[in-house]
Structures are given as structure tokens and as C-alpha cells.
Amino acid sequence: METALNRDSASDTDLMLAYQAGDIDSFDELYRRHRTPLYRFMVNSCSNEATAAELYQDVWARVVNGRHGYTNTAPFTAWLYRIARNRIIDSYRSGKSSPLHASVELDEESHVTSLQTPLQPDEVANMANREDALNTALASLPDDQREAVLLRHIAGFSLQEIAELVDENAETVKSRLRYAFTKLRKQLRVLA
Numbered sequence: 001m002e003t004a005l006n007r008d009s010a011s012d013t014d015l016m017l018a019y020q021a022g023d024i025d026s027f028d029e030l031y032r033r034h035r036t037p038l039y040r041f042m043v044n045s046c047s048n049e050a051t052a053a054e055l056y057q058d059v060w061a062r063v064v065n066g067r068h069g070y071t072n073t074a075p076f077t078a079w080l081y082r083i084a085r086n087r088i089i090d091s092y093r094s095g096k097s098s099p100l101h102a103s104v105e106l107d108e109e110s111h112v113t114s115l116q117t118p119l120q121p122d123e124v125a126n127m128a129n130r131e132d133a134l135n136t137a138l139a140s141l142p143d144d145q146r147e148a149v150l151l152r153h154i155a156g157f158s159l160q161e162i163a164e165l166v167d168e169n170a171e172t173v174k175s176r177l178r179y180a181f182t183k184l185r186k187q188l189r190v191l192a
Contacts, residue, residue, distance in 0.1 A: 012076035020067045027067075031060065034080060040154045041081070044138065045088050045147065055091055059084045074164070081155060081165055085147075137187040145180035148173055 005018050007029040018026035039056050046052040062083050070079065138146055144166075151157045151165065159177075163170040 013072045016067070016070055016076045016079075017072060020070055027064070030063075030076070034077070037155045038080065038084060041150050042084060042088070044150050044154060046091070051091065055084070055087045059087055062087075075161070077155070077157070078161060078165055081151065081157070085165065133188055134184075137184045140187060141180050141183060145176045145183070148176040149180050149184075152177060 005014065005023065005026065007015065007026060010018070010026075010029070012030060012033065015026040015030050019030065038059065039052070042052040042056045042059070043049055046055065059080070063080065066083075070076075138149065141149065147166065148162060151162045152159075157165065159170045159173050162173045166173070
């Protein structure tokens with residue numbers, strides 16, 4: 001007798017294996033879990049949102065089409081972001097996009113706590129200015145440093161996971177993050 005999969009508590013790998021076996025609802029759960037961080041990663045890795053949206057859709061199509069070739073030798077997120085990263089690199093090579101930052105987008109699923117009182121217009125303007133400053137600072141980072149920041153803080157990967165994804169050692173990734181944050185701090189002080 002086959003045991004029903006509890007999708008809410010199942011690992012990504014278990015969901016992908018269930019999807020591979022024909023459970024469409026498992027794919028829906030994977031998509032729900034990863035759509036926002038993956039989209040943020042794509043938008044912040046591409047030169048414009050239209051290109052990011054196109055590549056984002058292509059990544060999910062590749063997940064669907066590649067489901068039978070998936071093996072659980074690596075975490076699902078590593079497999080998903082490797083597909084995304086390869087699509088971005090292919091897009092750069094074909095000249096369809098350039099490795100520039102678009103913008104950091106927050107939505108209803110962000111980790112920002114809701115405010116009890118509405119923001120005043122000057123508070124809204126101050127937040128917009130800070131977001132613009134952050135976007136400008138991120139855009140100025142070298143590609144490998146920006147990628148490390150996005151994988152760490154948008155996608156939520158550990159140092160080791162990033163290292164495996166970009167095929168570098170963890171110390172290299174750690175250095176990239178350290179240099180990126182040093183540059184971000186300096187730029188945000190100047191732009192503030």
C-alpha cells in the first residue's frame with residue numbers, strides 16, 4: 001500500500017521524486033516554495049525584468065521537461081539554481097542580456113513584518129531612497145560578488161551550497177561575500 005506524501009512537511013527532494021513519479025501536486029508545492037526567491041535571483045542577475053521573466057519561465061519549463069532525468073544526488077535547490085544560473089550565462093553569451101542588476105523586489109511573501117500604523121509620506125520616500133541606494137550599490141558589484149550576495153541573501157543558500165553551485169571552494173565564496181559587503185557598506189554610506 002502506497003503512503004500518501006505530506007507535501008507541507010516533505011523535503012524538496014521528496015517532492016521532486018514524487019513529481020517525477022507523476023504527482024502533479026508535488027510540483028505545485030515546489031513551485032510555491034521556490035517561485036519568489038528564484039524570481040528575485042533572476043531579476044537581480046539580469047539587465048532587465050523582461051529578460052528575467054523570460055528566463056524564469058524557461059527555468060521552470062526545464063524543470064518540467066527534465067523531471068525524468070532528476071536524481072537526488074544533490075539538493076533540489078542546487079539543481080534548480082544550477083539550471084537558472086546556466087540559463088543566465090547562456091543569455092549573456094547570446095547577447096540577449098547583460099550581467100547588470102535590475103532591482104530588489106519585495107512582495108507579500110517577503111520577511112518584512114507588517115506595520116501596525118500606516119507610513120507617513122516622508123517615511124515612504126525615505127524607504128524608496130534607501131531601496132534605490134541598495135539597488136545602485138548592488139549593480140556596481142562585480143558579477144561574481146553580486147551573484148554570491150544574491151544566492152546567500154535572496155535564495156538563502158549556505159556558503160557550501162553556493163560553492164558547489166558555482167564550482168568554487170567555500171573560502172572563495174566567503175571572500176567574495178566579504179568584499180561585496182565591504183563595497184556595499186562604503187557605497188551606502190556615500191549614497192546616504
